[in-house]
Amino acid sequence: MSEAVSTTTALDKTRLHVALLVLYLGKAETRDKICRAIQYGSKFISQGKAGTAQNVDKSTSLARKVFRLLKSVNEIQALLTPASKSTPLPLVLLGRIKSCLIATFLGLDQIVWLGRSGIYKNKERTDQIAKISLYCWMAGTFCTFIIELYPPASAVKGKGD
Secondary structure, X not given: OHHHHHHHHHXXXXXXXXXXXXXXXXXXXXXXXXXXXXXXXXXXXXXOOOOHHHHHHHHHHHHHHHHOOOOHHHXXXXXXXXXXXXXXXXXXXXXHHHHHHHHHHHHHHHHHHHHHOOOOOOHHHHHHHHHHHHHHHHHHHHHHHHHHHHHHHHHHHHHHO
8 A cells, every 4th residue: 555655646746847847837938048058058069060950059049039038028127127225326326237237238138039030121220220239238237247346346345345
């Protein structure tokens, strides 16, 4: 009888794990992360040389853009959310700037996707927008880096006082 109980328990655990996996894979961000791993893995394998791995890299890069459709809404929501009263004003402003830059990147990235998929036909304009989009992403990432440096820096400063 104890074997039947442990088998049921194992089956229940398996069902739970599968349900969690389905829930995890149901999120677009998770699928984007899996595609990113495939994209960068094939980029590493191809080493910039033409072939199957480079084709996988390029097609996966294009496919990942679909997962970012309307993701700029998350950044707009962050802009509309009031900041904590305890957060220093420079940090609040930097966070707002970061949200604006990332929202712009995500919006422009959708135009780039339209151009690279052949829906938007102006290649020169698509390339310009791709460059602006990249600059917005880099600046937004730099803002994130600065924001994330603040808590450790303030902790070190507090210990020195």
